[in-house]
Amino acid sequence: MSDMTPIGQTPIGEPLLEVRNLSKNFGPVQALNDLTMMVRAGEVVALAGDNGAGKTTLIKAISGVYQPSSGEILLKGQKVSFNSPQEARDIGIETIYQDLALADNLTIGANIFLGREPMRKAFGFLPVLDRAKMAEAAKSTMALLDFHVSRLDAPVSNFSGGQRQAVAIGRAVYWNAQILIMDEPTAALGVPEQRKVIQLIHQLKAQGRGVIFISHNLQDIFAVADRIVVLRRGVQAGERRISETTHDEVVKLMVGG
Ligand SMILES: Nc1ncnc2c1ncn2[C@@H]1O[C@H](COP(=O)(O)OP(=O)(O)OP(=O)(O)O)[C@@H](O)[C@H]1O
16 A cells, blocks of 8 residues: 555555647647646646647646536546636645745744635624634645744735745645646746755655646756646647657657657
8 A cells, every 4th residue: 555645545656637639729729739638646746838739728728717618637546627726626626826925924833724714603602713723734735845934823915936936836735636737837047046946846756646737947847847748739749758858859849840
């Protein structure tokens, strides 16, 4: 059982998310054309491609923002479809966009529970915010990510870019995300902070989660991904194991020819 994870009991290496023949058009624009890809438990798959290649369209189709025009999405072998991002979240697909969607003036705990605040009864009947539960969640989640912040009770506006990423990732993990889709998580960060985010992604991987990592930064992709899927004008231009490819080859796949 050592290769089993508590995350929905999907053993590391088994298929978690499959996208089959997915297409999406916006009127005459074919943003995504017959795309097939898979993410296994404990695997980081990078999505690369030039501007307009279809990366955002793909993650929005996987996360319930867009309805695919055709094709299938399977989670652990079961066909799924979503009418909203909330429905995708409910079954464990969480997207972290570059803006992180954090409330700056609130603590880590309050951000974890943003919009789904836990309540307790004071004096036996009066519903009040359960701050103890929020603080405990902040502590245990950051510990699970092996991420240390000096003040758990500080507003997240005090935090660095990497720490803020950790809070957004922590929120997804707390709500049991099995697939985390991360849109350019290192783009706005300095080098030490980029390293922290890469470490966090390694943690998610070790926990048996699947990660889709969108990036323009090949160095980060090569530091963290197991595989890379390259898109070009909405089609899959190639897929490689990171250990079996080079920056040059990836760039060639991106630009074509
Ligand atoms: N809502 C939309 N309506 C019409 N066309 C769209 C829409 N969203 C995307 N497109 C088009 O679909 C294609 C793919 O765009 P997409 O945003 O998925 O690419 P991308 O790889 O994420 O690019 P970038 O790296 O610039 O974010 C582009 O030609 C884009 O103009």
